[in-house]
Amino acid sequence: MSQKSYISAVTPLHxxxxxxxxxxxxxxxxxxxxxxxxxxxxxxxxxxxxxxKAAKLLQQRKGRAVVKTHVSVSSPHRGxxxxxxxxxHYALSQLTSVLANYYGNVVYGSGNDTxxxxxxxxYNDYSSSDGVTTGMKAFNTSYPLTTTTIANSVSLMTAQNGxxxxxxxxxxxxxxxxxxxxxxxxxxxxxxxxxxAGNGNAGDxxxxxxxxxxxxxxxxxxxxxxxTGCLDNVYLRTGTGTVTNINAPNSTQxxxxxxxxxxxxxxxxGVGPDTFDELEFYAAITDYIADRGD
Numbered sequence: 456m457s458q459k460s461y462i463s464a465v466t467p468l469h470x471x472x473x474x475x476x477x478x479x480x481x482x483x484x485x486x487x488x489x490x491x492x493x494x495x496x497x498x499x500x501x502x503x504x505x506x507x508k509a510a511k512l513l514q515q516r517k518g519r520a521v522v523k524t525h526v527s528v529s530s531p532h533r534g535x536x537x538x539x540x541x542x543x544h545y546a547l548s549q550l551t552s553v554l555a556n557y558y559g560n561v562v563y564g565s566g567n568d569t570x571x572x573x574x575x576x577x578y579n580d581y582s583s584s585d586g587v588t589t590g591m592k593a594f595n596t597s598y599p600l601t602t603t604t605i606a607n608s609v610s611l612m613t614a615q616n617g618x619x620x621x622x623x624x625x626x627x628x629x630x631x632x633x634x635x636x637x638x639x640x641x642x643x644x645x646x647x648x649x650x651x652a653g654n655g656n657a658g659d660x661x662x663x664x665x666x667x668x669x670x671x672x673x674x675x676x677x678x679x680x681x682x683t684g685c686l687d688n689v690y691l692r693t694g695t696g697t698v699t700n701i702n703a704p705n706s707t708q709x710x711x712x713x714x715x716x717x718x719x720x721x722x723x724x725g726v727g728p729d730t731f732d733e734l735e736f737y738a739a740i741t742d743y744i745a746d747r748g749d
Contacts, residue, residue, distance in 0.1 A: 458745060461485045461494075468567035470575040471501060471594060475508025482509060483516065495524040495744045497737065499724050500665070501576065503530025503673070504591070507598040507605070514604045523749040524607040526677065526740055529663055529720050531649070532701050533670040534578030534591045536634045539648025542573050542581060578643045578650045592642075592650070595701040600673055607747065608674035609691065611740070612715045613663040613723060633657040636667015639706035650702070651709050660712060663720040669709035672698045678714040679739060687732070687739040 463481040465474040482494055498506045506525050513521035531538075574581040574589035581589050600608050614636075635653025638645075644652040651669030654661070661668050678692045692714045698704045716723070722731045 458495075458741060459489060459491070461489075465505065466566045467564065468569050468572040470568070470571040470589070471504045471508050473568075473571070474501065475505040475598075476512060478502075478505050479509035479512040479516075482513060482521070486521075493521050493523050493749075495526075495749050496522055497526045497528065497740055498530065499528045500530055500720065501572075503527030503532065503610075504575070504594065507600070508594075510604040511598055520602065520604055520606055522605045524609070524744050524747060525605045526609055526611060526744070527671075527673055528611045528723055529613045529666055529671060530610070530673070531576050531666045531670045532591065532595065532673050533650035533704075534643070534648050535576045535666050535670065536636070536647040536649050537665050538573045538576035539581070542570070542577065577648045592702055600699050600701055607749070609677050610672050610674060611677050611679060611689070611723075612668060612671040613666075613718050613720060614660050614668050614712060614715045615663055615717055615719045615722075616658065616660045634662040634664075634667050636669055637661035637710045637712070638669065639709045641703065654710070660715075660717070663718070665720040668712060668715060669704075672704060672708050673701055674698060676714045677740075677743065679716050679736060681732075681735070686742070687735040689739040689743040691743075 463478055465477040465481070485491065486494065496506050506522070506527070510520075510522040510525065571589075575594070576591065577589070578591050580593060635647070635655070635657035636649065636651070637659070638652040638654035640650070640652035643650050647653070649667055649670050651667065672695070675697045676692050676695055678690045680688045680690065682688065694713055695708050695711050696705065698708055718729070718731050719727070721727045722729045723733065723736065725733045
């Protein structure tokens with residue numbers, strides 16, 4: 456099956472209501488110009504959240520599910536402790552410069568709203584006095600996983616211990632905040648900004664420097680298998696079950712490192728000193744989608 460690739464760009468720093476609407480508009484324009492009747496979406500980090508907003512808008516506009524398969528990679532579906540830490544400890548004028556350490560000078564472009572971006576990525580509503588309900592808990596209620604909007608939702612998850620992560624992420628975990636991202640709790644019981652609660656050992660392989668294991672699974676997990684001298688592969692794995700209610704994964708889905716890729720949050724998009732082969736990785740994801748007939 457032949458496949459066409461399209462890369463969508465949205466405002467780097469904003470909430471997923473804005474970014475998701477931009478993504479839906481970009482996809483609809485692509486479909487009009489290419490003649491495509493549906494799409495598959497591979498998204499990294501907040502892009503995995505944006506996609507659920509976009510898929511719902513596209514379904515409403517077209518009267519059918521437009522997104523067949525959505526693969527989220529390292530996405531903070533239940534929030535990130537880093538987002539809350541930065542909001543708690545930095546003045547608004549400092550936030551953009553902090554995030555520039557991750558994303559570069561693109562964060563200084565027009566249209567960015569750093570505070571809205573970070574409030575999106577905290578699990579609970581960050582402020583009861585700012586006149587708007589923010590956070591992943593409310594967003595997940597508004598944009599749930601449903602086959603009405605996305606036929607197949609799956610996840611690739613990342614985690615790596617502090618000794619191996621990108622230097623910028625190492626700085627976050629060792630100087631600013633050390634994520635403890637593989638404990639179970641039905642809500643954000645330790646008030647760190649992400650659903651779940653730490654297991655008491657923040658230094659183990661429980662996060663990718665930005666997002667904990669307990670935040671990343673939507674639908675079933677995928678396993679990426681690297682192959683030396685041959686093509687990498689991605690396989691559907693059902694061992695941890697499927698997360699259909701994103702706000703209510705079970706304890707295994709919040710704590711298990713099964714099928715989790717041993718890379719940090721930025722390695723999988725080619726940022727930082729690493730030996731990860733991104734081209735092979737995304738080619739394997741494409742093959743997984745093609746094998747499904749999507």
